[in-house]
Amino acid sequence: MIFSQAHALALVELLGVLAFAFTGIIEARKKNMDLIGVYTVSMITAFGGGTVRDLMIGHYPLYWVQHSGYALILLGFAVAAAPLSSSFYENPHITKIFIVLDALGLGLFSAVGAGVAHQAGCDFYISLLLGVVTGVFGGVIRDIICNEIPNVFRRNELYATCAVFGSAVFLICLYLSVDELSATLISIAFTVTLRLVSVKYRVKLPF
């Protein structure tokens, strides 16, 4: 049982990283960046959130430095995606799949981020914040590089708010002595559900 959960997590991680990288590719292409720009923005979108978290708590080595396979996978991904036209990205079926994968990534990164901060000795509230940072700051840096006001801070459907609740659910599970793998999966399920419901019904923050 634990074994299959670990496998599920590894798959979610790969899908989440690719979905995050994909949003970077889309934004970079919209800005007419070349392959170097597309690759850099996709790397920063996928690993920027975890990197900011690790810098805040002095947690080394960074994940992508230690697991360099991901940097190579994203290189292949950026090369493969480069010749695709922007109409591909606007295909509604692609958009739907992409929103689900992105929600999976958001859920995983928020839970794992909160867990790393908690293990580093941060208290509940700072762990919660650093979980959210892990989930959303890759996108924040992506938008800053692409010269936009970060999308996550605007009044769209709930996004960072999902990460807030996801991190909280993960940490509460830990305090209730749920094992970490189960806590992660429960938290991801919560975040993904909240995110997809808010997209479907266009839920926004009141202010």
Next chain:
Amino acid sequence: MIFSQAHALALVELLGVLAFAFTGIIEARKKNMDLIGVYTVSMITAFGGGTVRDLMIGHYPLYWVQHSGYALILLGFAVAAAPLSSSFYENPHITKIFIVLDALGLGLFSAVGAGVAHQAGCDFYISLLLGVVTGVFGGVIRDIICNEIPNVFRRNELYATCAVFGSAVFLICLYLSVDELSATLISIAFTVTLRLVSVKYRVKLPF
């Protein structure tokens, strides 16, 4: 005497943090950000300068990670400020009070920042630079996130220049064996005076 100075410093810190956070709230609201955006920008404005300084010298744990009470206070502050209209922020009385509080924060952060760098073994000039970074880089990151050229780099009334002189006064006091609390208060008085005089008489750098 030392006792009351320490209390004065704690009060200045709270007022300075709140003033810095307030400028973040104003800018974020101007850009129509939601509560998450307002809170993030206010946190970054208040603690971004000190965080950049600490990253430059590898100084852990970060202040706001260790003192998580501030992150909660700013959350309450962002929630309370959210429903206020922008006309509130443009009230000239509020603006005046705000300029004084912001000057207090600038003075404190520059002095404390120079002191932290000095204690970490940086020489006079690098300590001076890191004092200025502590005082002004929260606002720099705020403006970058809000998609503006950082205000502090434009030809307005003196701002970073006040932090330069404030940091220098603090470090010179230390070299003259003034105790750290007194050096901080002297430096703050110097920075605040210079800042308020430059606002009143619209002093700018010649180039």
Next chain:
Amino acid sequence: MIFSQAHALALVELLGVLAFAFTGIIEARKKNMDLIGVYTVSMITAFGGGTVRDLMIGHYPLYWVQHSGYALILLGFAVAAAPLSSSFYENPHITKIFIVLDALGLGLFSAVGAGVAHQAGCDFYISLLLGVVTGVFGGVIRDIICNEIPNVFRRNELYATCAVFGSAVFLICLYLSVDELSATLISIAFTVTLRLVSVKYRVKLPF
């Protein structure tokens, strides 16, 4: 022989730092920044790439913190450059000299950056990436502060691509047991040649 190579490297370093700082001064002046802004942007352009690399691997103390002489040299440089008109920067002879110096800086920083990452235990691919980061991220942060989409990500003549090949040449030399000074000089020669050829013949990435 080793001795003269070391001297050549020190000279290249000074010229590279000044060339990088100079691009920062030009961009900051275009945006009408004051002396504080010009100085900050020139410091970030010159040392931003190496600083980001060092933060990624937790490598302290930072170069510019330890060698504070550079921060003072750039201060003098920013003050001296401040009264120059923008027509000075647009002079074609200045532009040509500047492109050569900038290419030297790019070559040195990419080689040295890859070397630092390699010594810190990063594998070939991550060392390559961090070499490129060292060469180009100062310019990336410069452009972000100046509220532009980073120039290096746009379809111009090859720039980051030169850093990619330069870092690779340096690392391959190391793996072939070439001594580090010679590897650095070979790598710089390669990067500078590729950069100047691509500027002369307007070579771009196919996508």
